[in-house]
Amino acid sequence: MAGRYAQLEPLxxxxxxxxxxxxxxxxxxxxxxxxxxxxSSSAQFHRWVREVETKDDPLFYAIKNLETGHIEGVASYLRIAPEAGSIEVGSITFGPALQRTRAATDAMYLMMKWAFEAGYRRYEWKCNALNMPSRRAAQRLGFSYEGIFRQAAVVKGRNRDTAWFAAIDAEWPGLREAFEAWLSPANFDAEGKQRERLGDLTSLVRVSSDPLT
Known part of the structure; x- marks a missing residue:
């Protein structure tokens, strides 16, 4: 998958x-x-990548920032259920150089675009309810808030309440238009500052908002 600012490669x-x-x-x-x-070490990380690269669910991608030419993040599809038309995006990890860049947004757009064009009806985003940056990102990217699943998991010995968000196929045309408008070079001035905020554009499509963001 390749866009104007980002390219996704199978991990x-x-x-x-x-x-x-x-x-x-x-x-x-x-x-x-x-x-x-x-x-704690490159060897430990390498073993983790070797383990997950062989899996079909989650299905991981490396994210290349086309503005720097560097591999700077990962993301995956998971809980892939073609029979229900449902797929989730998760394990999103951006290095500092990728955070808050056009490439980061483009990568998320490319993954959403592929999911809906592949025929999925529902595209999910879930995160720890304490992870406010992730909850804000979900809203900005056009995912509608669906609630909190209390005590949904135990992660690293800690309780996890899970915040659920989703976009559905009926919303995709409006979300695609919002992403394409935001990613257009015309949306940025000579200093690279955005003219319109993506969250303002996607808010016209979302059917519900996170009360804490």
Missing amino acids: NAEAHAALLFRAFEGQDQLWHYMYDGPF
């Missing part, structure tokens, strides 16, 4: 593990709400 340990470890090195907070990590 491969030989091609991506060392590059990703450098992108994430010293950023243990990235893994606080994740099921895996943090990783």
Whole structure:
């Protein structure tokens, strides 16, 4: 999958593990709400990538920032249920260089675009209810808030209440228009500052909002 600012490549340990470890090195907070990590060494991280690269669910991708030419993040599809027309995006981990960039948004757009164009009816986003940056990101990207599943899991010895968000196929045309308008070069001035905010555009499509964001 390739867009204007980002390219997604099937995760491969030989091609991506060392590059990703450098992108994430010293950023243990990235893994606080994740099921895996943090990783204390490149060898440990390489073993994790080798383990997940063979799986079909979750199905991981490495994210290349086309503006820098570097591999700077990962994301996956998971809970893939073609019979129900449902698929989730998750395990989203952006190194500092990728965070708050056009490439990061483009990567999320490409994954949503593929899901709906592949015929899925429902595209989900779930996160730890304490993870407010993730909840804000879900809203910005056009996912509608669906509630909190209390005591849904135990992760790293801690209770996890899970916040649920989703977009459905009927909303996709409006979300696609919002993403394409935001990603257009015309939406940025000479200094790269956005003219319109993506969250303002997607708010016209979302059917519900997170009360805490």
